[in-house]
Amino acid sequence: MIEVEIDTGSGFCFGVVNAIHSAEEELYDTDELYCLGDIVHNSLEVERLKALGLHTINHDELGRLHNKKVLLRAHGEPPSTYRLAKDNGITIIDATCPVVLRLQKKIQKHYKETKGQHTQLVIYGKKGHAEVNGLVGQTKGSAIVIEKMEDLDKLDFSRNIILFSQTTKSLDGFSAIVEAIGQRVDANVKFEFYDTICRQVANRLPGVKTFAAAHDWIYFVAGEKSSNGKMLFEECLKANSNSVFISHADEIKTPLPASVHQVGVCGATSTPKWLMEEVAERIKELNIIHRKLETK
Numbered sequence: 001m002i003e004v005e006i007d008t009g010s011g012f013c014f015g016v017v018n019a020i021h022s023a024e025e026e027l028y029d030t031d032e033l034y035c036l037g038d039i040v041h042n043s044l045e046v047e048r049l050k051a052l053g054l055h056t057i058n059h060d061e062l063g064r065l066h067n068k069k070v071l072l073r074a075h076g077e078p079p080s081t082y083r084l085a086k087d088n089g090i091t092i093i094d095a096t097c098p099v100v101l102r103l104q105k106k107i108q109k110h111y112k113e114t115k116g117q118h119t120q121l122v123i124y125g126k127k128g129h130a131e132v133n134g135l136v137g138q139t140k141g142s143a144i145v146i147e148k149m150e151d152l153d154k155l156d157f158s159r160n161i162i163l164f165s166q167t168t169k170s171l172d173g174f175s176a177i178v179e180a181i182g183q184r185v186d187a188n189v190k191f192e193f194y195d196t197i198c199r200q201v202a203n204r205l206p207g208v209k210t211f212a213a214a215h216d217w218i219y220f221v222a223g224e225k226s227s228n229g230k231m232l233f234e235e236c237l238k239a240n241s242n243s244v245f246i247s248h249a250d251e252i253k254t255p256l257p258a259s260v261h262q263v264g265v266c267g268a269t270s271t272p273k274w275l276m277e278e279v280a281e282r283i284k285e286l287n288i289i290h291r292k293l294e295t296k
């Protein structure tokens, strides 16, 4: 016998669910809506929404667009995007995740309060990531982005520092950065730090590890571009060496070894539930029929 279980903790976070609902609601009345950047890092979900009329555009294309409706996805945008949209007569459907929005406001508040005081506003995050660009935009581009330990050399440890985190970074990584800055700052320097990591992602980590360890075989489903997917898959692999990364159900071409009885299907925060269900169906189709034939 083979049993297939889908991880109930996997799939879209509420920020992404909200953004997709906003797009679907809008597309109910119209067949033309633009989205600035992929609504989610999953090409199959992007294709599904494209078929309903959602066109993905980049910032250059936004600059050339006039008098249309544009959805801003969960990652958020810098103030310059809102200004550009206003100048071009664009109607914004703002699906920025409330957690990101809160963080943007927090950074903006600290920026205004510390302006002219030589305080360094620092963001622990991925350079060039849409959310980070939106956060840096709250400081008129002055915030310093720290991606890894070596980047700390960019900081002046004789000046005050206020540290924030991109919402999807790991708690361990953030703690290590906090500790390293704490050790290097001069005695008279004020160092404030805010753990602004979203628990929707951070809590997935222990959940996915437990799920992976409880099964004989894991199919981890995520888009190639999903950084959250890569990180969670690495954890799966550590907990269960029989973990396989796939993006589509049809990547599963062969039945599983006879010793495998419990198969788990899990994914990233950008993996749609319908895709994990398709994968579960494919596993059953391939293995149940195959095993029945073998026992005949």
Ligand code: SF4
Pocket: 013, 014, 015, 016, 074, 075, 097, 098, 099, 100, 167, 168, 198, 199, 200, 201, 269
């Ligand atoms: S991971 Fe958290 S902050 Fe980011 S979109 Fe999802 S719910 Fe919002």
